[in-house]
Amino acid sequence: xxxxxxxxxxxxxxxxxxxxxxxxxxxxxxxxxxxxxxxxxxxxxxxxxxxxxxxxxxxxxxxxxxxxxxxxxxxxxxxxxxxxxxxxxxxxxxxxxxxxxxxxxxxxxxxxxxxxxxxxxxxxxxxxxxxxxxxxxxxxxxxxxxxxxxxxxxxxxxxxxxxxxxxxxxxxxxxxxxxxxxxxxxxxxxxxxxxxxxxxxxxxxxxxxxxxx
Numbered sequence: 001x002x003x004x005x006x007x008x009x010x011x012x013x014x015x016x017x018x019x020x021x022x023x024x025x026x027x028x029x030x031x032x033x034x035x036x037x038x039x040x041x042x043x044x045x046x047x048x049x050x051x052x053x054x055x056x057x058x059x060x061x062x063x064x065x066x067x068x069x070x071x072x073x074x075x076x077x078x079x080x081x082x083x084x085x086x087x088x089x090x091x092x093x094x095x096x097x098x099x100x101x102x103x104x105x106x107x108x109x110x111x112x113x114x115x116x117x118x119x120x121x122x123x124x125x126x127x128x129x130x131x132x133x134x135x136x137x138x139x140x141x142x143x144x145x146x147x148x149x150x151x152x153x154x155x156x157x158x159x160x161x162x163x164x165x166x167x168x169x170x171x172x173x174x175x176x177x178x179x180x181x182x183x184x185x186x187x188x189x190x191x192x193x194x195x196x197x198x199x200x201x202x203x204x205x206x207x208x209x210x211x212x213x
Contacts, residue, residue, distance in 0.1 A: 017052055018050055018051045018052065018196055018199045018200060018203070019053070019054060019199075019203075020046070020051060020052075020053055020054070020081055020152070020156075020199060021053075021054045021055075021056060021080040021081070022039075022042075022053055022054065022055050022056065022080075022081050022082075022083055022152070023056045023058060023080055023081070023083065024039070024055060024056065024057050024058065024083050024085065025058050025082065025083070025084045025085065026057070026058075026085050027086050027087050027090065028085045028086060028087050028088075028124040028125065030085055030124050030144070033141075034140055034141045034144065035085075035141075037141035037142075037145070038141045038142075038144040038145035038148060039053075039055050039145065039148075041141065041142055041144075041145025041146065041149070041180075042145050042148050042149045042152070043055075044183060045145075045149045045167060045186060045187070046149070046152075046195075048183070048186055048187075049186070049187055049192035049195060049196065050192070050196055051196060051199055080118065081119070081120065081152060081155055082118060082119045082120070083120050083122060083148055083152075084119065084120070084121050085124050086121055086122070086123065086124075087125075088125040091121075091125060091126070094121065095123075102126070103171060104123070104126070105122065105123050105127055105130070105147045105150075106120060106121055106122045106123060106147050106148075106150065106151040107120065107121045107151070108120040108121075108151045108154035108155050108160070110160075117155055118155065119155075120148075120151035120152060120154070120155055121151075122147055122148055122151060124144065127140065127143050127144050127147055128140065130143060131143055134174075136177070139177060139181070142180055142181065143172075143177070146167065146172065146180055146185065149167055150167055150168060153167060153168050153187065153191065153195070154168075156194075156195045156198045156199060157191060157195060157198070158194075158198065163188060163191070165188070166185060166186060166187060166188050166191070167185055167187055168187065168191060172185070
């Protein structure tokens with residue numbers, strides 16, 4: 001027993017849990033049930049690689065749609081990532097300005113230093129059109145969750161590259177959605193390592209910022 005106690009003492013304090021806070025601004029007015037189910041999918045995907053998710057909902061009406069200020073820099077705390085689910089009109093403005101393909105369901109702009117930013121845009125109407133066209137009505141929340149997780153992946157992986165397989169694939173087919181339904185459309189081991197390292201880096205930077213105040 002003494003040996004066990006000594007070993008525990010040497011182990012020191014537990015490592016802080018890797019956690020990201022996700023602010024959801026639902027400009028597209030996605031139904032609450034669909035949005036919650038999508039968030040549950042995102043939580044599951046990130047928990048599988050050792051990162052917990054804390055959700056904060058900010059309800060906004062379509063009249064407050066930020067179509068003219070979609071590129072505004074986020075002023076939220078360092079580890080808070082903001083997910084703007086924008087309306088059809090705002091998405092159209094962004095798509096025209098950036099010449100985005102119709103297959104693009106979201107966007108994650110880079111920060112000024114070239115690293116992953118803190119703000120991602122999701123085009124819900126394109127998700128909706130995707131599931132209707134393929135008669136996948138029951139999978140709308142699943143696809144929305146995959147899109148959100150994909151965009152968060154870009155923010156934390158610090159690049160816009162896509163992979164040949166998994167959650168960071170550029171386009172998903174029915175086989176990918178079958179994998180997702182069983183919880184098997186995920187980040188690769190290398191991507192998981194990079195995401196954990198980035199979350200840890202941001203957590204350390206946040207703590208250092210607090211200590212300087």
